Amino acid sequence: MNTNVTILLAEDDVNLGKVLTLNLEAVGYTVHHAGNGETAYEIFCTSDIDICLIDVMMPLKDGFTLAREIRKLDKKTPIVFLTAKNMNEDVLEGLSIGDDYITKPFSMEVLQARLQALLRRTMPENTEQHQTIKIGNFSFEVDHQRLWINGEEKKLTTRETELLLMLVNKKNDLLERGYALKKIWGDDSYYNARSMDVYLTKLRKLFASDPNIQIINVHGLGFKLVM
Amino acid sequence: MNTNVTILLAEDDVNLGKVLTLNLEAVGYTVHHAGNGETAYEIFCTSDIDICLIDVMMPLKDGFTLAREIRKLDKKTPIVFLTAKNMNEDVLEGLSIGDDYITKPFSMEVLQARLQALLRRTMPENTEQHQTIKIGNFSFEVDHQRLWINGEEKKLTTRETELLLMLVNKKNDLLERGYALKKIWGDDSYYNARSMDVYLTKLRKLFASDPNIQIINVHGLGFKLVM
DNA sequence: AATTATTTTAAAAAATTATAACATCTTGAA
DNA sequence: TTCAAGATGTTATAATTTTTTAAAATAATT
Numbered sequence: 287m288n289t290n291v292t293i294l295l296a297e298d299d300v301n302l303g304k305v306l307t308l309n310l311e312a313v314g315y316t317v318h319h320a321g322n323g324e325t326a327y328e329i330f331c332t333s334d335i336d337i338c339l340i341d342v343m344m345p346l347k348d349g350f351t352l353a354r355e356i357r358k359l360d361k362k363t364p365i366v367f368l369t370a371k372n373m374n375e376d377v378l379e380g381l382s383i384g385d386d387y388i389t390k391p392f393s394m395e396v397l398q399a400r401l402q403a404l405l406r407r408t409m410p411e412n413t414e415q416h417q418t419i420k421i422g423n424f425s426f427e428v429d430h431q432r433l434w435i436n437g438e439e440k441k442l443t444t445r446e447t448e449l450l451l452m453l454v455n456k457k458n459d460l461l462e463r464g465y466a467l468k469k470i471w472g473d474d475s476y477y478n479a480r481s482m483d484v485y486l487t488k489l490r491k492l493f494a495s496d497p498n499i500q501i502i503n504v505h506g507l508g509f510k511l512v513m
Numbered sequence: 514m515n516t517n518v519t520i521l522l523a524e525d526d527v528n529l530g531k532v533l534t535l536n537l538e539a540v541g542y543t544v545h546h547a548g549n550g551e552t553a554y555e556i557f558c559t560s561d562i563d564i565c566l567i568d569v570m571m572p573l574k575d576g577f578t579l580a581r582e583i584r585k586l587d588k589k590t591p592i593v594f595l596t597a598k599n600m601n602e603d604v605l606e607g608l609s610i611g612d613d614y615i616t617k618p619f620s621m622e623v624l625q626a627r628l629q630a631l632l633r634r635t636m637p638e639n640t641e642q643h644q645t646i647k648i649g650n651f652s653f654e655v656d657h658q659r660l661w662i663n664g665e666e667k668k669l670t671t672r673e674t675e676l677l678l679m680l681v682n683k684k685n686d687l688l689e690r691g692y693a694l695k696k697i698w699g700d701d702s703y704y705n706a707r708s709m710d711v712y713l714t715k716l717r718k719l720f721a722s723d724p725n726i727q728i729i730n731v732h733g734l735g736f737k738l739v740m
Numbered sequence: 741a742a743t744t745a746t747t748t749t750a751a752a753a754a755a756t757t758a759t760a761a762c763a764t765c766t767t768g769a770a
Numbered sequence: 771t772t773c774a775a776g777a778t779g780t781t782a783t784a785a786t787t788t789t790t791t792a793a794a795a796t797a798a799t800t
Contacts, residue, residue: 374622382626382629386613399608402608429685430725431739443788446787479747484788503748503796505796670777672778732755732757733755743800745797753791754787756788758783758784758785761781762780762782763778764777766778767777770772770773770774
């Protein structure tokens with residue numbers, strides 16, 4: 287879903303405008319639909335627009351003019367032209383002002399794919415929250431590969447982190463030995479299984495201070511983190 | 514003129530490859546032309562590529578596979594697909610991996626316009642505004658090769674800057690050791706690897722004041738800048 | 741109970757990485 | 771050109787991570 291992405295749609299064809307609006311809204315975009323260049327400009331100036339979808343041929347103000355005015359105000363917001371024309375000059379002019387140029391007829395899938403390709407590159411990267419997982423009194427910072435207990439930091443190795451994460455994701459439930467081995471070690475050979483055993487011992491030692499946290503073996507099947 | 518812009522062109526059709534190369538060079542691009550996916554990958558790994566132009570149907574390694582492999586190493590360099598096919602699924606797959614999708618036959622003007630539209634967005638030097646990247650409370654001025662923290666300036670050497678930039682471009686994700694070595698040091702020999710280790714130690718010292726910024730080693734694979 | 745399979749653990753080995761110290765190269769000023 | 775400072779590369783050693791080995795412990799099966 288494309289939550290929090292707002293599209294300015296400038297399209298004078300009433301039918302196409304409605305179809306596009308409904309389709310884009312259906313996949314989670316917020317759409318502001320303008321029937322001509324003038325109102326589109328007004329909307330751009332007064333709203334928080336993430337991307338512009340602009341028909342080239344429009345009454346009152348054509349798409350290229352609108353796009354140039356928008357570019358004067360804002361250099362970054364991506365602009366995509368929609369047009370029935372396929373003449374080279376128009377394509378060239380469109381791409382020199384905007385970021386993409388789609389000729390009618392087009393499928394909704396292709397439109398959406400092009401919008402997403404653009405947004406991937408232009409939307410400010412979500413300052414992703416690193417997940418921290420509570421394990422009893424421990425705090426497991428997955429990305430930082432560390433475990434906190436009473437303000438004390440215990441650094442984890444990559445293998446320890448991977449294995450603990452798999453156990454946590456299946457907490458109180460069986461983590462199959464072969465599954466974990468294939469995911470972490472690549473294959474479930476005998477020696478990798480011994481290696482995994484070694485890491486289970488290491489994890490057990492890390493949590494030894496809290497008797498309510500246990501890594502239990504299910505004979506012949508795998509392991510279970512009980513907490 | 515597109516000075517200092519290097520294109521990786523992966524195209525198996527000898528004629529088309531030559532025509533494209535000549536035309537792109539004529540307008541100032543530097544072109545590295547590979548006749549198949551394998552050599553294209555080699556070139557990408559060892560050269561400083563600004564944009565990739567990839568034919569979908571190629572021997573040894575098809576364009577989509579090549580693009581996925583490149584994306585694994587590098588999240589930013591724009592990828593444009595060239596293809597004779599116009600089937601929707603291919604377009605959709607292409608746009609989900611890369612940034613643009615151009616179907617043959619196309620005019621050189623349109624290709625160039627699309628390349629420029631992409632480069633406008635992705636080459637920060639072109640927009641004359643120097644790239645500064647936030648790393649926790651640090652401010653990394655790439656072009657000036659320096660790092661600011663609390664109004665204090667820390668000058669970086671070229672190697673430090675190159676390595677930090679690669680880490681930042683893959684933040685919270687694995688930067689493969691061999692890839693970074695080839696890109697920065699030219700080859701992944703034993704001694705270059707030791708040199709890289711030395712620079713990692715230097716970078717770690719720079720960020721030592723902030724425990725939430727870590728350069729984590731992933732044993733046998735590479736490094737991860739967690740922030 | 742005896743046998744077999746599986747798991748646990750410690751310890752050793754192998755592989756990889758970290759760091760300091762030193763050497764060499766580059767660059768710009770004198 | 772020479773020198774000095776800084777950047778980069780090399781080397782040695784230490785530390786860490788992961789794997790392998792071996793032996794003991796536990797669990798299931800006959």
